[in-house]
Amino acid sequence: TEDPVHWDHFLHAWVVTRYADVVTVFQRFSANRTPTPEQLTALGLSSLTPLAQVMVRQMLFL
Structure with missing residues (x-):
């Protein structure tokens, strides 16, 4: 997909692919x-x- 953030039906999870977005996710989001x-x-x-x-x-x- 071309989207930097998209829902993956196989993984049942959001996938983030753009570097800046990945950095933001690691700094702000929780996987608890x-x-x-x-x-x-x-x-x-x-x-x-x-x-x-x-x-x-x-x-x-x-």
Whole structure:
């Protein structure tokens, strides 16, 4: 695509391709989408806590 920012249906994510936009994203945006162990417990999903403890320390590029 020609757009510097576009939604990728395969990745289910926004893709930023222009250098200046990438720099801005790294400085201003958050990728905090992984539930914390506390959030999982509140949702009744405490069995996933070990996985969440690993995931909150990772920066994944899919």
